[in-house]
Amino acid sequence: MSLSHKTKKRLSLLILIVGIPLYIVVATTIVGLFERPPILLELAIYVILGIVWALPLRRVFLGVGRADPDADDE
Numbered sequence: 001m002s003l004s005h006k007t008k009k010r011l012s013l014l015i016l017i018v019g020i021p022l023y024i025v026v027a028t029t030i031v032g033l034f035e036r037p038p039i040l041l042e043l044a045i046y047v048i049l050g051i052v053w054a055l056p057l058r059r060v061f062l063g064v065g066r067a068d069p070d071a072d073d074e
Contacts, residue, residue: 003060005068012064015057023053 003011027049031042054061063069 005063005070008060008064012061015060020053023049 027046031045036042037045
């Protein structure tokens with residue numbers, strides 16, 4: 001099942017506006033449940049969590065910034 005370019009654009013916008021802030025709140029809450037780790041370990045945790053969200057969503061964001069390949073050139 002392939003998503004159309006318009007659907008990818010809308011889905012990526014929804015992810016960026018709603019999903020990422022929600023992911024940040026969840027990540028900071030989970031890290032905050034434990035005793036505060038050393039600053040470098042905490043930084044590493046946030047860097048890893050910052051990369052992890054993008055891996056499954058890579059296909060949604062791929063090519064969104066380009067012009068619609070299916071649009072008629074006028």
